[in-house]
Amino acid sequence: MAIRRVFITGGAGFIGRWVVAQCLEQGDQVAVYDNLQAGSMDHLLDFAGAIDFYEADILDWEALLTAMEEVRPAVVFHLAALHFIPYCNAHPQETLRVNVEGTYNVLEAAARVGVRTTVVASSGAIYPSVEGLIPETLPPAPVDIYGLSKLLAEQVAEQFARTTEMACVSARLFNTYGPFETNPHLIPHIIASLQQGPMVELGNIHTRRDYIYVEDVARLLVALGERVTKGYEVVNVGTGEEYSAADIVEILQELMGQPIEIRIDPSRVRKVDKLHQQADITRLYKLTGMRPEVSLREGLARLLQHEGLPVRS
Numbered sequence: 001m002a003i004r005r006v007f008i009t010g011g012a013g014f015i016g017r018w019v020v021a022q023c024l025e026q027g028d029q030v031a032v033y034d035n036l037q038a039g040s041m042d043h044l045l046d047f048a049g050a051i052d053f054y055e056a057d058i059l060d061w062e063a064l065l066t067a068m069e070e071v072r073p074a075v076v077f078h079l080a081a082l083h084f085i086p087y088c089n090a091h092p093q094e095t096l097r098v099n100v101e102g103t104y105n106v107l108e109a110a111a112r113v114g115v116r117t118t119v120v121a122s123s124g125a126i127y128p129s130v131e132g133l134i135p136e137t138l139p140p141a142p143v144d145i146y147g148l149s150k151l152l153a154e155q156v157a158e159q160f161a162r163t164t165e166m167a168c169v170s171a172r173l174f175n176t177y178g179p180f181e182t183n184p185h186l187i188p189h190i191i192a193s194l195q196q197g198p199m200v201e202l203g204n205i206h207t208r209r210d211y212i213y214v215e216d217v218a219r220l221l222v223a224l225g226e227r228v229t230k231g232y233e234v235v236n237v238g239t240g241e242e243y244s245a246a247d248i249v250e251i252l253q254e255l256m257g258q259p260i261e262i263r264i265d266p267s268r269v270r271k272v273d274k275l276h277q278q279a280d281i282t283r284l285y286k287l288t289g290m291r292p293e294v295s296l297r298e299g300l301a302r303l304l305q306h307e308g309l310p311v312r313s
């Protein structure tokens with residue numbers, strides 16, 4: 001089989017790092033394009049010498065087009081974005097520029113060099129809070145600038161799929177966790193607290209989210225890049241299960257074999273928060289023939305091990 005070239009924007013970030021690993025494992029030739037705003041070369045140390053790296057911004061059109069022309073990939077995974085919600089709320093114009101205009105640039109450059117499929121990382125953040133499984137057909141209702149930017153980026157992707165030969169996928173990722181996370185989301189915050197001792201300060205402990213292990217996300221994104229070869233698809237990438245922060249602490253207590261105290265910190269309570277978030281993954285299975293394989297318990301155990309914290313066998 002011919003070696004496939006792939007181009008990964010945001011490949012030095014958390015999820016990108018695992019997409020790089022997955023692509024290399026299956027024999028792809030990998031180019032990463034990242035401005036290292038949140039990502040780090042440390043994430044790519046394991047792959048030194050095996051990938052091409054472009055340190056540049058997706059808003060730098062000349063640099064992006066030049067890189068895309070040099071690589072001439074078959075598949076693009078577009079993960080570069082601003083996505084830490086407090087940062088996005090404080091920087092709305094920058095968020096729209098990077099997440100919407102930046103996505104336009106990536107798609108335009110990809111279409112110009114004849115890319116077959118571009119997979120764009122969207123987010124479960126575009127959905128309203130509803131109880132039960134969320135299908136892709138649920139009308140979007142983003143509550144913040146980040147969710148809005150992701151919805152607009154999806155619409156840009158849909159437009160490219162309609163007007164060019166390139167297939168586009170908007171992959172609505174749900175809460176992804178695992179080693180090398182760059183943003184201080186809930187699980188990294190809990191792990192960082194446990195590094196100090198068996199106590200964690202939390203805000204909204206009963207809101208529930210669909211947590212998916214990062215290697216599952218990478219496998220599923222790569223499968224979407226392979227299987228979707230024409231048109232436009234929008235697809236949830238989650239597990240179909242939801243857990244609260246309190247559930248996560250309980251699983252960690254069991255794994256570590258010691259009680260963990262929860263203290264409520266009012267400064268961590270989000271004023272606007274969704275109560276539920278649970279992906280319907282029927283379409284994901286139809287498109288890829290795959291489902292996530294790593295349970296929350298197993299994923300948390302792997303994360304504890306990676307962070308050097310004790311796991312009771």
Ligand SMILES: NC(=O)c1ccc[n+]([C@@H]2O[C@H](COP(=O)([O-])OP(=O)(O)OC[C@H]3O[C@@H](n4cnc5c(N)ncnc54)[C@H](O)[C@@H]3O)[C@@H](O)[C@H]2O)c1
Binds near residue numbers: 033035080122173183
């Ligand atoms: N982590 C999650 O739970 C989650 C959930 C839903 C969607 N997503 C989406 O998945 C993608 C990857 O998320 P992540 O968690 O790996 O985030 P991340 O911040 O670790 O990765 C984003 C990468 O993009 C790079 N980047 C940012 N702005 C850039 C720019 N202007 N030009 C070039 N590179 C730039 C950063 O340096 C970083 O390496 C993002 O699009 C995010 O919105 C993530």
